């Protein structure tokens with residue numbers, strides 16, 4: 228730990244990366260609940276959960292609610308979400324007794340400057356995600372040293388090497404469900420009687436913004452409906468950024 232502290236002092240990026248590696252090794256093989264509890268203890272008062280209130284979100288939200296119903300939970304309302312997602316957020320907040328959910332949205336000046344008509348998604352999805360997701364999340368996360376994500380390795384090829392703890396953007400990101408698969412998620416949700424997102428039954432196993440989310444056909448990757456027809460696979464908030472990277476302009 229002395230070496231870690233020294234490394235952090237000499238090079239914050241290296242120090243944070245060392246911290247993530249150490250935590251990943253220390254908590255390897257533990258249950259998701261134990262990992263969440265350890266992270267909440269380690270970063271007490273300096274950690275938040277980021278939730279899309281999407282298809283799988285109920286599992287992580289229920290685990291967090293079991294430990295601390297007042298944990299800060301960041302929800303990004305891009306202004307382009309399905310109305311069903313907003314209703315699902317409200318239903319889960321009520322069902323789980325969550326008291327720390329805060330909704331963040333895009334900056335009004337960014338929208339006026341870059342997307343005054345609200346149609347940027349049609350011509351430049353990266354720029355649209357930048358002002359509606361990446362920048363608002365950076366602002367929302369700025370008070371925290373760590374955050375919890377619900378990503379899982381099985382979801383997409385871009386996520387197969389997900390570590391338990393990672394250093395990104397000057398913060399520690401925790402992925403307690405990284406090893407979970409579809410069957411385990413569904414079994415947990417059913418055992419806990421957690422309501423499903425209403426769009427899942429309509430053919431949407433992964434749910435983002437309405438203009439950029441399509442139904443998925445049998446046999447397709449669960450995220451195949453996200454930005455269908457485009458090379459884009461991630462909105463940008465989960466792209467690896469070396470610790471301390473400044474989010475670029477558009």
Ligand code: SF4
Pocket residue numbers: 305307348351352353355356357359360435436437438439462
């Ligand atoms: S997912 Fe689509 S609508 Fe949502 S922020 Fe990204 S480009 Fe814009």
